[in-house]
Amino acid sequence: MLFEVRSQNWEQRVRNSFAAQKFMDHLGARLTHVSPGAVDIEMELKGELTQQHGFFHAGATSSVADSAAGFAALTLFADGFGVLTSEYKINLLNPARQQTLIARGRVIKPGRTLTIAKADVYGLGDAEQVHVATGLFTLMSVEGVKD
Amino acid sequence: MLFEVRSQNWEQRVRNSFAAQKFMDHLGARLTHVSPGAVDIEMELKGELTQQHGFFHAGATSSVADSAAGFAALTLFADGFGVLTSEYKINLLNPARQQTLIARGRVIKPGRTLTIAKADVYGLGDAEQVHVATGLFTLMSVEGVKD
């Protein structure tokens, strides 16, 4: 799908906003792709991100999915509008125990107030790519919130 | 609601499993209440848990909600069964910028295979208690997974 951007500065704004999300740094997450309506975020398996069985905690998986969806929405916002997650739903499809997780956020429907996006998370191992999670996200554009 | 426990060891198992979730430690989360079908988890606002506006990242908020719901389910499992999150949905109701978040996980319907739980997250400040998030969770009991 092709989306119209409403800011000349959309890419830099997303990169700055990602850099300002200290929680992403705390997870060791990296922004690896940004285009209009699309953002990818990657994260490596480390002990501090695991639940009791040694897999990525569902919360860690969801966190990069949420950020990927939220920044995908932000690429399409006009200047002067920030992004907040209103709600989301995520299905954990397979154990997330691969070395690298990649969350692909993609806008489904842009809007002035609400933007709907999906995020799919894949686990990348030596010889496999596993579909770890899929989610739907409602993002809200908030005027006067700096992003 | 009163729930029947199926393990003599239910409380210790939950406490051990929480302690084994390194991600909870990485968030600075603490287990503050455990009873049959009910678990509370608390977490303090620190820079490393924030999004770009200085609030708790939705992912951090969701992570404690998910663990509270998951461990609430685990209190009711028989020995030899572990817990995995199958899916969840969460609504972020208000900005999470209070000093302390408390996630209250409560079982709605226990089951042999699937347990449905809710989690409500409140932000506790000096003079206020704010309803920050509410979510619904499907937890799966998996035989042979150690918890």
Add this chain to the structure above:
Amino acid sequence: MLFEVRSQNWEQRVRNSFAAQKFMDHLGARLTHVSPGAVDIEMELKGELTQQHGFFHAGATSSVADSAAGFAALTLFADGFGVLTSEYKINLLNPARQQTLIARGRVIKPGRTLTIAKADVYGLGDAEQVHVATGLFTLMSVEGVKD
């Protein structure tokens, strides 16, 4: 929870809007309670509402839950604003095979643009009340839409 109404006409507006939902009539659904932030809708088991096992179809159950949540939100809207469902999530907890279903919609958080509500559906039989479904709903207030 006590909610402030923003219209003198809130109850009549909800009753008129319900009467205008032809789909509710097609389901045989009745509005049985209206108060600020709260609406109940009831429906009887008939063959035409069933899925292949003779239970209420999840779609029929969800439809009354959605309307109960939506009208609960509408009780709190100012004049000149209509209600649309933005999204929802529902868990089907038990087979819905009782004679009567009652969907209880309750506002969790009112808002100028988005209102979050829950709906719980119970099946009422001769000697039992079964929790059939629970859901979370995001309702949008739309200016200039007649309700």
Add this chain to the structure above:
Amino acid sequence: MLFEVRSQNWEQRVRNSFAAQKFMDHLGARLTHVSPGAVDIEMELKGELTQQHGFFHAGATSSVADSAAGFAALTLFADGFGVLTSEYKINLLNPARQQTLIARGRVIKPGRTLTIAKADVYGLGDAEQVHVATGLFTLMSVEGVKD
């Protein structure tokens, strides 16, 4: 995606089960495509399916989405297993006021106990195709339930 069927009889079983869902008949819904992991259902705009603004009621839209997802799952079940919806989440993306709705159910991840599917609903008008809704569904296979 290519899926393995576990029944020789999968197509007939889905057609019979759809025919046994009286609620689908009540909505005037038709089964228009069946293949392994994929089912389409169509429905025409009639007054009895509308909400107060004359659009398809979100409940009607969700009902065909739910059935499309559920029958998509059923195509992959072994003989002797029936399908129940465990939970779903749906985003209503655009007003559903076109003449025909088509719900496309597609399996994302098959499983012995839980199958995850999505459904996208499109409104088909004279000169347009509008993405009306998108949802994620968890379907449960239940042994001994006839389908």
